[in-house]
Amino acid sequence: MTDRKPLRRDARDNAAKLRAAALETFLAQGLDAPLEVIAKHAGVSIGTLYNRFGSREGLIDAVIPDVAGARLQVLAADVLAEPVAKDRLQAFLHGMIDLQIADPALNDAILRRYPDAVALIGICEHTMALGRDLIDEAHREGVLAPDFTADDLLNLLWLAGTAAREPHAPNGWRDTLERALASAWT
């Protein structure tokens, strides 16, 4: 299901160069980086990029899920290593916001820009499911107010992601935002 007919050697090399350039550029600038920049960076024509990957979404799917998956998995592991439910939830929110700030590409992925980048979607779903679980758990343990729902958590992440994309963001937005969770501990 992966590659049907083997690529010609030059095509394979170009694809590799494009992947590398795309990865670097996406991570630095976000998933909306101009494709022409990536092609140039790879030392290849824009036409070749389209030949190989078909579309921006194709390129994204070819390059981002690995990295995103890895980073989110690390986060999940860190979170689950926390012994206390409250700390787990806290670590999740904190870690997600860290990622959203540090990694424009992952942030774009989380915010569901590029809904056609199919491979990414699953990964994000998975992470959001973890968030929901943590909320449920906190409710069960009675450490989180029942009116702080999973939707609140998603809203918080959406707000953070949106804020993280702004170049002229004010300094303390992150702390201000995290107050919303802090207000819900019982």
Place this chain on the structure above:
Amino acid sequence: MTDRKPLRRDARDNAAKLRAAALETFLAQGLDAPLEVIAKHAGVSIGTLYNRFGSREGLIDAVIPDVAGARLQVLAADVLAEPVAKDRLQAFLHGMIDLQIADPALNDAILRRYPDAVALIGICEHTMALGRDLIDEAHREGVLAPDFTADDLLNLLWLAGTAAREPHAPNGWRDTLERALASAWT
């Protein structure tokens, strides 16, 4: 200091049509609406728009401060009509977010896009000063935690403004955001 030499009648009429079109368009679409749309809407060429107002900022300043000032003044009056400090602050945040959602132009103004639209800046300063006063007041009365600062309030407004500009915002972001203030009552 307003108008030095009287405009020719046709010029005056066109300016009026442009103002009207600009007001309507800005309020509906925000301050970054294409100027060509405004010119067309006014039934006038894009060249005339530039002749009369020089730049987007010129047009903004000619049209928005009045409306923005009026709306913010209404808000200020409503806020100050509240007898209790806590309610005043609450009403301020709530009212500001209402405006930011309902009025893209005012939202742009508050977020300080278009820093060259000089006349707007003063009006916004004035409103932010009110916000700061309300925070101080709440601190003095001891109803607001000291670690919730005026900066937190501005961050909240910035977050709201940023969120309000997103077309695909999730539903409850506003409530989630207001939790951050709710968490700070003593």
Place this chain on the structure above:
DNA sequence: ACTTAACTTGAGGCATGCCTCAAGATGTGA
């Protein structure tokens, strides 16, 4: 060595939106 399918190329067409300026139109005072 030759053939040919596979691959690459980049100019060029598309769209959006900015802003200008030479040419033409028109209000207005004499």
Place this chain on the structure above:
DNA sequence: TCACATCTTGAGGCATGCCTCAAGTTAAGT
């Protein structure tokens, strides 16, 4: 009525960025 300063016009140049496709190049099988 007429001259002319004032105004209007919109095509066109700029920039960004998308995507395509006819022509040229090249890997690889015989």
